[in-house]
Amino acid sequence: xxxxxxxxxxxxxxxxxxxxxxxxxxxxxxxxxxxxxxxxxxxxxxxxxxxxxxxxxxxxxxxxxxxxxxxxxxxxxxxxxxxxxxxxxxxxxxxxxxxxxxxxxxxxxxxxxxxxxxxxxxxxxxxxxxxxxxxxxxxxxxxxxxxxxxxxxxxxxxxxxxxxxxxxxxxxxxxxxxxxxxxxxxxxxxxxxxxxxxxxxxxxxxxxxxxxxxxxxxxxxxxxxxxxxxxxxxxxxxxxxxxxxxxxxxxxxxxxxxxxxxxxxxxxxxxxxxxxxxxxxxxxxxxxxxxxxxxxxxxxxxxxxxxxxxxxxxxxxxxxxxxxx
Numbered sequence: 123x124x125x126x127x128x129x130x131x132x133x134x135x136x137x138x139x140x141x142x143x144x145x146x147x148x149x150x151x152x153x154x155x156x157x158x159x160x161x162x163x164x165x166x167x168x169x170x171x172x173x174x175x176x177x178x179x180x181x182x183x184x185x186x187x188x189x190x191x192x193x194x195x196x197x198x199x200x201x202x203x204x205x206x207x208x209x210x211x212x213x214x215x216x217x218x219x220x221x222x223x224x225x226x227x228x229x230x231x232x233x234x235x236x237x238x239x240x241x242x243x244x245x246x247x248x249x250x251x252x253x254x255x256x257x258x259x260x261x262x263x264x265x266x267x268x269x270x271x272x273x274x275x276x277x278x279x280x281x282x283x284x285x286x287x288x289x290x291x292x293x294x295x296x297x298x299x300x301x302x303x304x305x306x307x308x309x310x311x312x313x314x315x316x317x318x319x320x321x322x323x324x325x326x327x328x329x330x331x332x333x334x335x336x337x338x339x340x341x342x343x344x345x346x347x348x349x350x351x352x353x354x355x356x357x358x359x360x361x362x363x364x365x366x367x368x369x370x371x372x373x374x375x376x377x378x379x380x381x382x383x384x385x386x387x388x389x390x391x392x393x394x395x396x397x398x399x400x401x402x403x404x405x406x407x408x409x410x411x412x413x414x415x416x417x418x419x420x421x422x423x424x425x426x427x428x429x430x431x432x433x434x435x436x437x438x439x440x441x442x443x444x445x446x447x
Contacts, residue, residue: 127434128410129426134403136396138384140188145220145382147193147398148184149389150177150208154197156224157262158248160290160333163197165326169389170197174204178211180392185215187395193383195222200233209240220244220381226267228274234281244284246317246381247275251295252305260294260332272309279313286315286357286381291340292332299347307354315357317376318344322362323427324405337367337424337436344368362406364424365417366438375422377402415439 151171152163163169172180184192192212199205200223212219218241225247228234234242249271250260257268278285287306289295295302299318306314320340321333344360348368351358359376360368374380379398386401388394406423415421417440424437 129407129429130410130413131407132403132423134397134400136400138397138399140385140395142188142190144189144384145191145193146184146189146385146387146395147195147378147383148180148219148387149195150197150199150202150205151389152197153202154224155201155226155263156198156248156267158260159262159327159330160260160292160321160325161327162322162325166390171202172389172392174207176392177202177204177208180387181208181211181215181217183393184387185217189217189385191218191220191382193220193222193381198224198227200227206236206240209237209242213240217241218243220246222246223274224248224261224271225274225278226263226270228277229270234274234277234283238281238283242283244286245278246286246288247271247278248290249275249287250289250292251298252302252309253295253298256294260290260292275310275314279310284315285310285313286317288317288319288361290319290321290333291335292321293335294332296335296340296343299343300350303347303350303354303356303358307356312354312356315359316347316351317359317361318347318363319361319376320363323425336432337364341367341369362422362425364437365421366415366440367436371417371440372420374420377422409434409437412437412439414442416442 152169153171209219220243223245251257254265254268258265275285303316306316348358361376365371365373379402383398386396386398407426408423412418
């Protein structure tokens with residue numbers, strides 16, 4: 123394989139001011155009752171669980187810094203013993219919250235309504251396939267847990283929460299992406315948005331063989347899935363997929379910054395804030411050949427480890443005169 127040559131990074135500031143539109147990613151710890159083999163969390167012992175007293179201190183800091191909105195994440199935030207305490211404290215301080223979740227806890231009667239009453243507005247729910255066997259293998263849970271996730275998604279929708287389903291692409295699901303889109307339209311009455319995410323290999327599950335996929339492998343399936351989503355009027359985004367791969371030059375990446383997050387509250391110290399766009403810029407690179415590409419301002423780039431392994435032949439810059447829908 124040829125050397126990838128010079129690689130580019132986007133320059134972003136490590137610190138940005140907090141405004142009334144800022145949104146902080148607030149991790150309650152990496153504790154989770156799923157066992158996803160491709161988990162992107164760090165696996166550091168010190169990141170596993172944050173005590174309730176410390177979480178309350180972090181809520182106070184977020185209010186002091188001026189945040190009016192956060193996204194709670196984990197692990198699985200809803201299984202933390204202090205989850206409702208944190209949600210109640212946020213509401214008392216005038217802070218609304220969104221959620222990254224596996225959705226299973228929401229199968230419990232009235233749980234979604236309680237969360238909405240405390241300020242929940244949006245949720246990203248992990249659902250990697252509608253096929254039970256694939257869903258089980260990618261989430262490390264039982265068939266009952268898969269059913270609980272589906273029930274939880276429905277309860278979130280019924281409670282008025284805006285739901286986005288997050289599917290991590292793998293060798294196990296790329297052959298039925300259009301079918302998954304149709305399933306979601308039928309099962310959830312079109313009341314969900316869809317996000318298809320290229321796997322991150324920098325976490326504790328980065329070596330799982332099923333996520334050892336190439337961009338060329340997902341190019342066609344993503345195009346088919348997007349076409350079906352357009353026909354069914356479902357919102358559809360990708361995460362960590364270069365624009366030349368998914369075929370839309372002006373589409374924005376469905377990353378954390380794409381979801382609206384502006385700041386990351388350090389999950390170990392709880393006292394440091396980092397700009398989300400700065401973190402994203404540190405994780406991705408672009409071949410020098412992409413410099414003239416019309417999509418470069420929107421392109422999420424590629425993990426450097428991916429380019430080191432596979433090179434840059436899959437990426438074709440758009441000329442300035444090109445257009446895409």
